[in-house]
Amino acid sequence: MTEEPTTRDRLVLAATRLFRQRGYDGTGLTEILTEAGVPKGSLYHHFPDGKADLACAAADWTASEIIRVIDDSFRAAPDWRQGITTFCYKMAKLFDILNSADACPIFGLLFEGPDHDRFRAQAERSLDRIIAAAARYGEGLGMPPETAQDAAETFIIGFQGSWTLARTRRKSDVLRGLPARLYGPTM
Amino acid sequence: MTEEPTTRDRLVLAATRLFRQRGYDGTGLTEILTEAGVPKGSLYHHFPDGKADLACAAADWTASEIIRVIDDSFRAAPDWRQGITTFCYKMAKLFDILNSADACPIFGLLFEGPDHDRFRAQAERSLDRIIAAAARYGEGLGMPPETAQDAAETFIIGFQGSWTLARTRRKSDVLRGLPARLYGPTM
DNA sequence: AAAAGACTAGACCGATTGGTCTAATCATGC
DNA sequence: GCATGATTAGACCAATCGGTCTAGTCTTTT
Numbered sequence A, B: 001m002t003e004e005p006t007t008r009d010r011l012v013l014a015a016t017r018l019f020r021q022r023g024y025d026g027t028g029l030t031e032i033l034t035e036a037g038v039p040k041g042s043l044y045h046h047f048p049d050g051k052a053d054l055a056c057a058a059a060d061w062t063a064s065e066i067i068r069v070i071d072d073s074f075r076a077a078p079d080w081r082q083g084i085t086t087f088c089y090k091m092a093k094l095f096d097i098l099n100s101a102d103a104c105p106i107f108g109l110l111f112e113g114p115d116h117d118r119f120r121a122q123a124e125r126s127l128d129r130i131i132a133a134a135a136r137y138g139e140g141l142g143m144p145p146e147t148a149q150d151a152a153e154t155f156i157i158g159f160q161g162s163w164t165l166a167r168t169r170r171k172s173d174v175l176r177g178l179p180a181r182l183y184g185p186t187m
Numbered sequence C: 001a002a003a004a005g006a007c008t009a010g011a012c013c014g015a016t017t018g019g020t021c022t023a024a025t026c027a028t029g030c
Numbered sequence D: 001g002c003a004t005g006a007t008t009a010g011a012c013c014a015a016t017c018g019g020t021c022t023a024g025t026c027t028t029t030t
Helices: A007-022 A029-036 A040-046 A051-074 A080-097 A116-140 A145-169 A178-183 B007-022 B029-036 B040-046 B051-074 B080-097 B116-140 B145-169 B178-183
Strands: none
Touching (some): A007 A051, A029 A040, A051 A080, A116 A145, A116 B145, A145 A178, A145 B116, A145 B145, A145 B178, A178 B145, B007 B029, B007 B040, B007 B051, B029 B040, B051 B080, B080 B145, B080 B178, B145 B178
C-alpha cells in the first residue's frame, strides 16, 4: 500500500509548488499551511527558521528532481547531444503540464526574501549539484573533465534562458529547439 | 543647467532599482515612495493602477536602457560576434557596478504579483523590442531576416542564462565568456 | 501505567501591506 | 485676481504578513 506522506513532506511539496507559481515573497505562510493541511505549530517544529528553511528545502527537493530527469535522459544516451535533447523534450513536457507559467523550478525561488545571501548560497549549491550531475555524464561519454564541466555549464545556461523565454511566450517549443541552437541543426 | 527630474520619473527610477533588488512582491510601496521622495497621492495620480502600473513602467524603462546598450555595442561593430562581445562586456561592467546581486533588469520583476498575465504580456512586449533591436543589427550585417531573428533569440537566451549564473556565482566573467560559448573560442 | 519527548493545533501578536480619500497647494487661462 | 484642473500631501483603512506561544495529543520508553 502507498505510504502516507509525512507532515514534513507535505509541507515541502506544497511550498515548492506555491513558490514556483507565485515566488517566495508572493506566497503567504497561511497559503502553504492550508494547501498542506498542516497547522502552524508543525511548520515551526520541522522548520525552526520558518519560511526561509522551507524555501531551502524546496530548492533542494527541486534540484533532486531535475537530477532525476538528467539521469533518465542520459542513462541510455549514445552521445552528449542525444542526452541533452531527451532532457529538453522531457522538460518541455513538464512545462506544458505546469500550465506554461511556473517559474524555472530551480532559480525562481532563490533571489527573493530578506535573507538574500543565504538564498544565493543555497541556489549555488543546488545549481552545482545539477551541473556536476550533467558533467559526470559528459565524462562518461568520453569528454575530458574540464570539457565536460564546460559543456554542462553551457547547457545549464541555455536551458535557464530557454525556460525563461518559453515562459514569456508560453511556448514549450522554445525548449525543444535548444539543442539545435547549441549544437547546430541535425543534418 | 540639469533639469529637475519629474515626479513620475523619480518614481519609475526608484521602483526600477528596488524591484531589481528585491523583486515585485518583496518591495513595499512605502519603500518606493520614500526612496523617490514622493507622497502616496502623487503615485496614484500618475499611476492609477498603483504598483502594477509602476512595474510595467519600470519594465519599459529597463528595456529601453538595454536597447541603448545594444545600440552602443553594434554601432561600430564589424560583425555580429563583435557586437555581441561588446554588449556582454558592457553588461559585465554594469553587473559589477550593481553589486553582482540584482535581478536581470528585464525579467526579474515580471513573473510575480497577482496580475500574472498582464505582467507576462508586458514582459513579452519588452523582450520582443529587445530581440527586434538586435535582429535589426544582424540584418544590417548581412543576415537574412529569419537568420537574424534566430541569432537574436539565441543571443538573448544565452544572455539571460548567463546573467542568472553570474548572479548565482557572483562572477561577471560568466557574462564575458558567453560569446565563446555561443560561437566557439577565438583562434 | 507513568513519564517524557515528539508532534499537532490554532489563538494571538505587532508590523506592514497595497490602496482610498479628503484637503491643501500648485500652475495656468481668463 | 479669480477660477479651474493638475498635482501634492499624508492620515487612515481593512487585510494580511511572518512569527510566537501555550495547550493539548500522540508515540515511545521504561
